[in-house]
Amino acid sequence: MFTFLLKRLVQATIVMLVISLVAFAVKDNLGDPLRELTGQSVSEAERQKMRTEMGLNDPFVVQYKRFLINAVQGDFGTSYTFNRPALEVILDRLVATLELVFAATLIIIGLSIPLGVYCAINPKHGFSKLVMAISSIGISIPVFLTAILLMYVFSIELGWLPAYGRGETANWLGWESGFFTLDGLAHLILPAFALASIMLPLFIRLVRSEMIEQLSSEYVKFAYAKGLPQRRVWYLHALKNTLLPVLTVGGVQIGTMVAYTILTEKVFQWPGTGFLFLDSIQRTDTPVITAYVIVVGLIFVITNTIVDLLYGLINPTVNLTAKG
Amino acid sequence: MTQDKNMSLLEVQHLQIEYPSRHGVMVAVKDLSFSITAGEIVGIVGESGAGKSTIGNAIIDLLSPPGVIAQGEVYLNGNKISGLSREQMRQVRGSKIGFIFQDPMTSLNSLFTIEQQMVETVLANMDVSREQAYQRSLDMLAAVGIPEPELRIKQYPHQFSGGMRQRVVIAIALICEPELIIADEPTTALDVSIQDQILELIKKLCKERQVGCMLVTHDMGVVASVTDKVAVMYRGQLVEMGSTAQVLGAPNHEYTKSLISAVPRSDLKLVRFPLVNYIETAEEIHQLDIANHWLGQSQDQKQYQGPLLKVENVNLRFTTKDSIFPSRREYVQASNNVSFEIHEGETFGLVGESGSGKSTIARAIAGLYTPQSGNITFEGVELTELKSEQARRPLRRQMQMVFQNPYTSMNPRMKVADIIAEPIRFHRLAEKHQVDQIVSDLLDHVGLGRKAGLKYPHEFSGGQRQRISIARALATRPRLLICDEPTSALDVSVQAQILNLLKDLQDELNLTMLFISHDLPVIRQMCDRIGVMKHGHLVEVGNSEQIFTAPQHEYSKNLISLMPSFAAFSKQNLQIAK
Structure with a gap:
């Protein structure tokens, strides 16, 4: 177990180093930071002097090293637009993004497992065929289109749900969230469904095909032969085995969803990191862009590690100690 | 349910199993009748595709789709068990008929402990408390020869060797005191020394508990060593049935003869296997003049x-x-x-x-x-x-x-x-x-x-x-x-x-x-x-x-x-x- 964690830690560090290199290269190539800081009245000599003072004339490696040392301490520089540390700006908005991802994950889990299992158990039923048809259409519709469609139907035509913004938030145990107010929840529904719509079809199909495979396996037949009721065979024996691969794929996809929030948040004007990221690109706010890339990378690495650990806990045949 | 006291433990009458498909109906088992009495071990032998596993699956209504019982009846202790509803059939499985599958590696669920898999079987079939079910499981594990049952019952299937797992499977099949066991190739996936132990165990338990056993196998050695009676299947039909000594010692049907002659003999060496062209007729070997053919003219001559x-x-x-x-x-x-x-x-x-x-x-x-x-x-x-x-x-x-x-x-x-x-x-x-x-x-x-x-x-x-x-x-x-x-x-x-x-x-x-x-x-x-x-x-x-x-x-x-x-x-x- 210890060696496993140590290995994962080394791997994570390497991944984070690569990400930081990409982020740093972006920072270095996204235009001239001086142009953002100074007006037109500053002379060329003055600019050169500032450049040297800020270390922009140092060699790449020296600059990268300085960047790394600062980044490890959480210092990505000061946002040009907000005039606050870039990391602080990101973390402020991160709660809203995670709230959205969490809600979308709940929707995906809550819908894909029952639907996938139903389709596997009744493959010839009309409803299963309908679910499968809709899911193949769902895979091919891009998220911003789904978002606009949802908005048009539910807020403009029907007027049931608000079309944009995060709504009212409330504080509970120091956690400022829209989960605790009715208004906040109402604002959450459309963006969460839009975000979930990308992964939902994939998960329904995954659950269905895994479940079909499990149902034809030998242990299921043996479970029937033992005289177990059908429900127990389906919902305990086969389902638990079905969920193992779903968990592995799911963990990776949750990380991907954080990235997909960029589009969803933009369409719904959701004040999260994705929205912030697009704005920062328009304003060439490089410290925020670098901080965003690194924070999202870190979330990815952490979720993957947690999923691997969970897999080892759920599946007794995987021995993390022996994996070393 | 009708009851007839004169019937044996298991009575199969004119059983026909069909697999309908787009290209017509495939008849897997044709007009099969046989019976098993309590304490008797009946071997069903035949080669792959002969329909022998299908019989066992049909008896407990677990035919893989689209298989159906087209005709015939199955009686257990005089009660008709073919054509029962799903719930009635479930009550027969486990409590009246125990099943042992071929591969102990796949017939247990790898995510549940042996305890969970045994106790659920008892609770599904018998009216006992959880503690009694647990105690019963422990006793059964000891009876099939698993050392330290208190410790082993908490483990997962992958912590057991193949032979030990098959013992667990047998324990599960017998735990609710069924009257009949259907063992489908129970030792095919096991080594010789373990095969011997498992067969001895099945034999001993059947005799002790007066349980009937239907042993499906392709291995004539297994048939010879444990069964009392043997039924030979060929392409869905029963070609010969009788006491083991009679069928193996003096077979009547041509197929049985050829099957027996194809079994490699352990007691003496033969030049070639005789009479083996009954099933898969190979095309006659085309005579080649090997010495002059490419195949015989290897460039690698013996030089060493x-x-x-x-x-x-x-x-x-x-x-x-x-x-x-x-x-x-x-x-x-x-x-x-x-x-x-x-x-x-x-x-x-x-x-x-x-x-x-x-x-x-x-x-x-x-x-x-x-x-x-x-x-x-x-x-x-x-x-x-x-x-x-x-x-x-x-x-x-x-x-x-x-x-x-x-x-x-x-x-x-x-x-x-x-x-x-x-x-x-x-x-x-x-x-x-x-x-x-x-x-x-x-x-x-x-x-x-x-x-x-x-x-x-x-x-x-x-x-x-x-x-x-x-x-x-x-x-x-x-x-x-x-x-x-x-x-x-x-x-x-x-x-x-x-x-x-x-x-x-x-x-x-x-x-x-x-x-x-x-x-x-x-x-x-x-x-x-x-x-x-x-x-x-x-x-x-x-x-x-x-x-x-x-x-x-x-x-x-x-x-x-x-x-x-x-x-x-x-x-x-x-x-x-x-």
Whole structure:
């Protein structure tokens, strides 16, 4: 177990180093930071002097090293637009993004497992065929289109749900969230469904095909032969085995969803990191862009590690100690 | 439910099982009637496709779709159990009929502990409390011979060996005191010594508890050693049924006779298996003038005096537990100081139970694994010192392998002709325009007919595929043929045909063979000399007849004594080896 964690830690560090290199290269190539800081009245000599003072004339490696040392301490520089540390700006908005991802994950889990299992158990039923048809259409519709469609139907035509913004938030145990107010929840529904719509079809199909495979396996037949009721065979024996691969794929996809929030948040004007990221690109706010890339990378690495650990806990045949 | 006190424990009457499909109805079992009384073990034998497993599945209504019982009735203790509702059938399963499946590795759910899987069975079928169910499970585990049941019951299936798992499966099948057990190939996936223990256990439990048992198997040795009565199935029909001694000793039906003659005999060596063409008729072997044919004109003439292959002190280990600290790494020694020689033209057999390292040695010789130490010499050329693939190539051509599983050892996207032609083209053994002719001749020669070349592997049965594998191996005109369990995935009659074919080819082409098998009778029929392996050690090497008649090492003695035999058969029409 210890060696496993140590290995994962080394791997994570390497991944984070690569990400930081990409982020740093972006920072270095996204235009001239001086142009953002100074007006037109500053002379060329003055600019050169500032450049040297800020270390922009140092060699790449020296600059990268300085960047790394600062980044490890959480210092990505000061946002040009907000005039606050870039990391602080990101973390402020991160709660809203995670709230959205969490809600979308709940929707995906809550819908894909029952639907996938139903389709596997009744493959010839009309409803299963309908679910499968809709899911193949769902895979091919891009998220911003789904978002606009949802908005048009539910807020403009029907007027049931608000079309944009995060709504009212409330504080509970120091956690400022829209989960605790009715208004906040109402604002959450459309963006969460839009975000979930990308992964939902994939998960329904995954659950269905895994479940079909499990149902034809030998242990299921043996479970029937033992005289177990059908429900127990389906919902305990086969389902638990079905969920193992779903968990592995799911963990990776949750990380991907954080990235997909960029589009969803933009369409719904959701004040999260994705929205912030697009704005920062328009304003060439490089410290925020670098901080965003690194924070999202870190979330990815952490979720993957947690999923691997969970897999080892759920599946007794995987021995993390022996994996070393 | 109707009740009739005069009926036996299980009564099957005019059972017909059909598989409807788009291309018409496939009748899996035709008009089958038989009965089993309490405490009696009835063997159902037949080859794959004979419908024997289907019967067991039909009795407990677990036919895989679209299979249906088209006609006939099944009675258990006089109560009709065919055509019951799902819930009524569920009450029969487990509590009245216990089931044992073939593969203990897959019939238990790997995510649940043995306790969970046993207790749920008791609770589903009996009106007892959780504690009573637990106690019952413990008692049952002890009864099937699992040591320390309190400790083992908390474990997961993967922590048990194959034989132990099959004991757990038997415990689950018997835990609710069923009146009948259906055992579907219960020992096929197990080693000989474990097979013997499991069969003894089933036999003992059936007699003690007066439980009827339907034992489905393809293994005549198993039938001979445990059953009271035997039913022989052929293509869905019952061809013969009677007491075991009568059916095996004096069979009436032609099929039964041919089936029995195809079983490799453990008591004496035959030149060829007789009467084995009942099931899969191979095309008549096309007569080739081997001496003048490409196949017989190998460019590799014997130039070396001494053994063709020499294996000296070969050590090979695999890492089972890796660690960054060398002291904490764990290994399994698959081959421990193994040494033997194979002479030109002979068949050397390696025999041992699964995990004894037989296949590892074969793969080391073929250059698929590199040994940690030791020498492997082929015609005086030291194989372990060949570094480049280029240098190995001529030797690879002279050694070919036939693998165990004919279903996975061929590329399903290639035509058979291309599969066989590939080694010829790769090693540039013949002119381009000759290749097609050579491939056709090879196909003819292994008894498939030249038209087979245009088809894909999935269009062939297991035995036919193994013929393709042999043709592919012969395509490089090898001198050493390594056969790794070439027939263990096949039916006996097909096995007999394949073994006859190998013997014919060996005589014609003066092939040298390394023949690996866990099946002692097969080894006895095929090999001139044998080596017995145990846990990576070669414990005994000697002439085949000598080891079978007077084994020296304790392990060989034990192995040979456990061999299921059926010496009571008629010995007419058999060619006895001199």
